[in-house]
Amino acid sequence: MNNYEISKNDFYKFIEQGYKVIDVRSVGEDKMTGLSYQGSYNIPYPGVVRKAEQLFPDKNEKLIIVCNYGSRSGLTAKTYRQKGYPNVFVLYGGLYGLK
Template identity: 40%
Template sequence: MDGGEKFVLVDVREESEWARGHIAGAVYLGKGVIERDAEQRFPDPSTKLILYCGGGFRSALAADNLQKMGYKNVESMDGGWKGWIEAGLPVAKD
């Protein structure tokens, strides 16, 4: 994720999961509302979006739904939050 390309990192986990910790710089948009709120939060469908959840399943579903809505550059982060933590990468809480 450090290749210099601009992207928005989106945490699609539950709000309680977000509150316990998330990736620094991520924005929160839970799986339950992402389809409803995506167009307002990300009006340009060419915006690169990288979604993550606990392990990758919810973010893969959300990415698929966003692609069906016309978003052209959406990915689900391999390994999700679990993979991030296991790699010892930094965590934010706010």
């Protein structure tokens, strides 16, 4: 794990602290995989990266980025961190990790 990956247990703790869950999978991918987190916002990759400042103008926004296994969400979280968002995390293992 790197310094912005969080475990399943931390995922739920962060949500209790007001973090938003951003699902970066393609529209409808939740139906294909059967995986989802109710209450998440679907903003597909790579648009979520290209429009970071428009979507989240407050760089202190609390975000957890998710996808199926953690690849797209990891790239998204890493890019957001590089853009100066300190409160962006990725769920280790993706949504499959919540099973």
